[in-house]
Amino acid sequence: MEIPKTHKAVVYDKPGEISTRIVELDTPAPGPGQILVKITHSGVCHSDLSLMTNTWSWLPEPVKSGQVGGHEGVGVVAQLGSSCEASGVNIGDRVGIKWIASACGNCMPCLAGADGICLNSEVSGYTWPGTFQEYVLAPAHYVTPIPDGLASEVAAPLLCGGVTVYSALKKSRAQAGDWVAIAGAGGGLGHLAVQLGGRGMGFRIVGLDLGNKESFVKECGAEAFVDITKYSADGGSTGIADEILRVTGGAGAAAVIICSASNAAYSQALSYLRFNGTLVCVGVPGEAEPIANAYPHLMVGKQLAIIGSNVGNRREAMETLAMAKRVATTPFRLEKVQNITRVFEEMKGGKLQGRVVLDLQSCT
């Protein structure tokens, strides 16, 4: 494979605003233990938008100007650095690059199998050059192999959105056959949670979202849908809870996965959980507020749990891809790299349905 001296990359040129620029960068040579990946596809995640526009006020520092974004990349191994033999990765293999670009393997979270929260990690598209470019360096031991038979454009969004919700569903304490509520079911995370949780893990899914997402959410496999716009204004959360209790035969949901970045979704959730129910926090609102209605008497009386789930670990990424090969079929939108700014504008306006995947082969 011939490797060009320079390649095209999408950078954030005005952090704080929705603005990107396509630039020409030097193509790096892989160091010891590193590989050079020729990216063919990259999903566009809501976290990229949050980073670019500095809406996560709780981050240690804002994204820098000139940062290459993106963290859901799939590509082909183009070059191996020295000392890559033990990884089993070969030139021509298809591999995936996640939010966690590299993990140390040595800190307490890594040793506990929680490399998604490694203390010494690099983050693709934030502290490490991301996947919105034609070539990127990655540690040979930490890329995710893409299984044969799973198209690269299908695999890309699964490397952040997919593994994130899969990990959350696994932690939810729900069993196959239980009702699981997905808040933000029609969004980039939610529609993957509906598919993996329903068709993949055997949960009965009730999706919550804006009414115009109903048919999409049901196509993804949700058995029931709650249009949250019907319950706005005061008394809204009671109405949503009543509706979910009705759908679930009076018991409530065994778990709820909050896939939206909405404080309201969090404050509603505890009121429609079943006994031993789990609220799984995934979507992170920019303006952080405590979870409302987490009263000790309610938590104790119904033995509820509130847990947080980050992006999942590398093993879960592999499990997600294996499961998705069987169940994830929802159409995504393939877009040219040149249209990325418009994609972010649509994302901000809540106009996207499911996921957008950039075709990096469209750069040239």
Ligand SMILES: [Zn+2]
């Ligand atoms: Zn993401």
Ligand SMILES: [Zn+2]
């Ligand atoms: Zn670590």
